[in-house]
Structures are given as C-alpha cells and as structure tokens.
Amino acid sequence: MVTMADDDVADESTAPDDVVGEDVKRDLTAAVGAVEDPEMAVGIGALGMVRAVEVDPASGAVAVRLVSTYAGCPAQLFIERDVAAALPGRAVHVGWDPLPWSPDDVTPAGRAALAEVGIAVPAGAGATPTCPYCGGTVEITSTAGSSLCRSLGYCATCRNPVDVLKHPGAPDAAGPAPSPRVTPVPVPTPVAVRR
Amino acid sequence: MPTAAPPRAGSALLTRLADEELFVGHVLTSIAGFGPELEINLALSSIGQDELGHCRLLHVLVHGPERDAVNGAIWGRPADGFTAAPLAAAYTEDWADCVAAHLLYDTADAHRVALLAGCDDPDVRAVADKVAVEERYHVDFWTTWLGTTVRADGDGRGRVQAALDRYLPLGEDLFDPADGAELGLGADDWADAHAAWRDDLTGLLGGHGLDARWDGPVADLGPDRDRIVEELHFVHREAPGRW
Numbered sequence: 001m002v003t004m005a006d007d008d009v010a011d012e013s014t015a016p017d018d019v020v021g022e023d024v025k026r027d028l029t030a031a032v033g034a035v036e037d038p039e040m041a042v043g044i045g046a047l048g049m050v051r052a053v054e055v056d057p058a059s060g061a062v063a064v065r066l067v068s069t070y071a072g073c074p075a076q077l078f079i080e081r082d083v084a085a086a087l088p089g090r091a092v093h094v095g096w097d098p099l100p101w102s103p104d105d106v107t108p109a110g111r112a113a114l115a116e117v118g119i120a121v122p123a124g125a126g127a128t129p130t131c132p133y134c135g136g137t138v139e140i141t142s143t144a145g146s147s148l149c150r151s152l153g154y155c156a157t158c159r160n161p162v163d164v165l166k167h168p169g170a171p172d173a174a175g176p177a178p179s180p181r182v183t184p185v186p187v188p189t190p191v192a193v194r195r
Numbered sequence: 196m197p198t199a200a201p202p203r204a205g206s207a208l209l210t211r212l213a214d215e216e217l218f219v220g221h222v223l224t225s226i227a228g229f230g231p232e233l234e235i236n237l238a239l240s241s242i243g244q245d246e247l248g249h250c251r252l253l254h255v256l257v258h259g260p261e262r263d264a265v266n267g268a269i270w271g272r273p274a275d276g277f278t279a280a281p282l283a284a285a286y287t288e289d290w291a292d293c294v295a296a297h298l299l300y301d302t303a304d305a306h307r308v309a310l311l312a313g314c315d316d317p318d319v320r321a322v323a324d325k326v327a328v329e330e331r332y333h334v335d336f337w338t339t340w341l342g343t344t345v346r347a348d349g350d351g352r353g354r355v356q357a358a359l360d361r362y363l364p365l366g367e368d369l370f371d372p373a374d375g376a377e378l379g380l381g382a383d384d385w386a387d388a389h390a391a392w393r394d395d396l397t398g399l400l401g402g403h404g405l406d407a408r409w410d411g412p413v414a415d416l417g418p419d420r421d422r423i424v425e426e427l428h429f430v431h432r433e434a435p436g437r438w
Binding site: 071073 | 242247248249325326328331332335336
C-alpha cells in the first residue's frame with residue numbers, strides 16, 4: 001500500500017534527505033512504533049510488529065515492514081492508515097511480512113503496557129499466565145477470545161476475567177469445554193518432500 | 196514499458212487452497228452466533244477469521260499485496276471459476292455436520308500446510324509457517340467439541356458418526372496433487388500426506404469410539420457451493436463499489 005499521510009503537506013514528501021541520518025531513521029522508527037494497535041491500545045513497536053523502517057534518501061519516502069499478530073486481524077487496515085498519519089509529509093509504503101508472530105515478540109515495555117490495560121502475556125509457550133491485576137494465576141477458559149490474538153482467562157484469586165495473548169505454541173490451549181482428549185491430536189511438522 | 200511479472204509457479208494450487216480457506220471462512224463466520232455456547236461462537240468466529248486471513252495470504256502470493264488485486268481475484272471471478280474441493284464447501288448448519296466436516300477439513304489442511312512448508316518456494320514456505328502456527332488450535336477445538344458431543348447423552352454419537360460418513364469420502368479430494376509439481380511437490384508427496392492424514396484420523400476417531408469409513412457414497416454438496424458463491428457475490432452485485 002502506498003499512501004500519503006496528509007494531502008496538505010504532500011509537496012514536502014519530495015524533499016530529499018541527502019543522507020538519511022541514524023537520528024532521522026530512529027525518529028521515524030519511533031513514530032511508527034508508537035502507533036497503537038487499535039485492539040490493544042499499545043504501540044505496535046512494543047508488540048513486536050515492526051520489522052523494518054527504511055528511508056529512501058532521494059525521495060524521503062518511507063517503507064515500513066510489519067508483521068501481523070494474526071493474518072485475519074481486521075485491525076491491519078487501521079494500522080496502515082495510522083502509520084501513514086504518523087509520518088506526515090512523507091510518502092509511506094506499508095507492507096506486511098507473512099511471518100509468524102507470538103507473544104515472545106512483545107518487548108518488556110510492551111508487556112508492562114499490556115498489563116496496564118488488563119492483558120496478560122504468557123512468559124513462553126505453555127507458561128501459565130499471571131494476572132495483570134493481582135499477580136495470581138490465570139486459567140484459560142476459552143482459547144478463542146475477544147480478538148484473534150487473545151484468549152479468555154479467569155483469575156480465581158481476584159475473580160477478574162483476564163484477556164491473555166494467545167501463545168500459538170502453548171500445548172495446554174483449552175477448547176470450549178474442560179474435556180481432556182481421548183487421543184492426543186497429532187500436529188504435522190514440515191515434511192521433507194521427495195526430490 | 197514495464198513488463199508484467201511472470202505468474203508465480205504453483206498459482207493454480209495456491210488459488211485452490213485460497214478458495215477453500217475462503218469458503219470455510221465464509222461458512223464459519225456466517226454461522227458464528229448460532230452456536231450452543233458462547234465459547235463455541237467465539238471459536239467459530241476466530242477460526243473463520245483465521246481462514247479468511249489465510250485466503251488473503253495465499254492470494255497475495257499469487258496476485259501481489261494490493262488489495263484491489265486480491266479482492267478482484269475473489270469477487271471478480273465468475274461463479275464457476277472457484278476451484279475449492281467439495282468438502283470445503285460444506286454449508287454446515289447442523290452441529291454434528293459442523294464438527295465432522297471441519298474436523299476433517301482442518302486435520303487434512305494441517306497435513307497439506309506441512310507439505311507446503313517443505314516446498315521449493317521460500318515465499319510459500321513462509322506463508323505455510325504462519326498458517327501452521329495460527330491454525331494449531333483449530334484441530335484442538337474441533338477435537339474437543341467432538342469429544343463432548345459423543346460423550347453427551349442422547350444421540351450425539353450417532354449423529355456425529357452419520358455426519359462423518361457423509362463427509363469423509365469428500366476429504367479425499369483435499370489431497371489432489373494437481374499443480375503441486377510446480378512447487379516441487381510430487382504425487383508421492385501428496386500420497387504420503389494423504390496416508391498420514393488417514394492414519395491420524397483413524398486413530399483420532401477410534402479414540403472416541405467412532406469409525407473412519409472411507410468407502411461410503413460421495414455426497415453431492417453442489418447446492419452448498421452454489422449458496423456460498425451466491426452469498427459471496429450478493430453484496431457486490433447489489434451495491435457495486437459502495438462498501
């Protein structure tokens with residue numbers, strides 16, 4: 001997607017940066033990273049969704065490479081729009097890399113920010129989430145939650161419902177009912193194709 | 196004058212897989228809200244959204260990232276242009292049908308995605324890796340729901356078995372090796388994945404006291420497919436350009 005952040009300042013987009021200094025690139029990266037995921041109210045940089053911000057020294061145009069939390073996330077359109085708006089006066093190209101994302105990509109600052117809005121982040125695949133309100137143990141009550149990247153949980157300590165970032169590697173992902181499987185579900189691994 | 200990029204190798208296969216994800220995603224998001232439990236409706240919606248997202252990823256491989264190109268590939272095609280296998284077109288409004296058809300589809304799809312993750316094209320492999328991670332809990336969900344259904348009082352087990360008998364023969368088409376060679380996936384690779392799926396499914400169903408009956412009559416889901424395509428095209432036909 002190529003978009004102009006602001007039609008009123010479109011002419012400035014052609015102003016070249018003869019040399020793109022590290023400070024400019026750092027500022028642009030920070031501006032992109034500060035764009036909030038509208039479903040989580042936390043910056044996409046802290047969520048580990050920003051993979052690259054490149055500046056064309058001739059045109060000043062910015063190419064932003066992002067990774068979606070989940071491919072079907074409907075917030076992608078809004079994030080593209082908000083990234084462009086965060087870089088006024090520049091032509092902005094936002095692309096999505098088809099790479100897996102997991103809570104492991106969230107930065108420590110992101111974990112703290114998510115806790116502030118009541119979202120728990122598992123410490124790793126299979127780790128029991130900690131309640132962002134009281135520090136108690138969160139039980140996953142439904143793998144599917146209020147958005148594609150979240151599960152529903154419950155903290156028996158403070159009796160609060162808790163959103164938990166899905167960890168796709170979690171072996172204890174719960175189904176809709178607490179019914180242990182009779183037969184473990186096989187998960188195919190990438191195969192070595194014949195040549 | 197710039198020349199158009201050559202079509203990606205394996206485009207026909209990738210389009211077929213995208214169509215299947217589209218059909219499954221359309222059905223699941225259409226029936227979400229009618230489920231017997233809140234968590235089931237959340238899962239139907241989430242799984243359906245996942246499938247629609249994967250449809251888009253696959254179309255991006257074929258058509259590039261521009262939204263108009265991807266949307267055109269879906270809504271710009273005539274009704275007879277979709278190439279999804281019949282099982283993906285099951286319009287499952289009965290819950291036994293829903294559990295059976297989608298368990299079959301997602302268990303088979305997991306094997307196909309694993310196959311793609313080993314293909315020759317690194318871009319396709321990247322998409323397959325993302326899809327595999329995101330779909331990991333799909334099979335878990337269907338299996339759990341299968342278990343609760345067959346253990347419930349009443350005729351749950353019989354209804355699920357009847358639904359499996361109806362849909363299982365259609366699952367064979369999900370391993371059609373056509374067009375895979377362009378990605379380095381030969382007929383033997385597809386046959387191996389197909390056999391692995393059969394083995395897994397036989398064990399999974401047997402664990403729940405259900406039978407995998409592979410040789411039953413092949414159901415005609417043509418009306419289901421026509422309904423999906425009609426629903427897909429309806430809004431675009433009624434209000435072109437107004438969304």
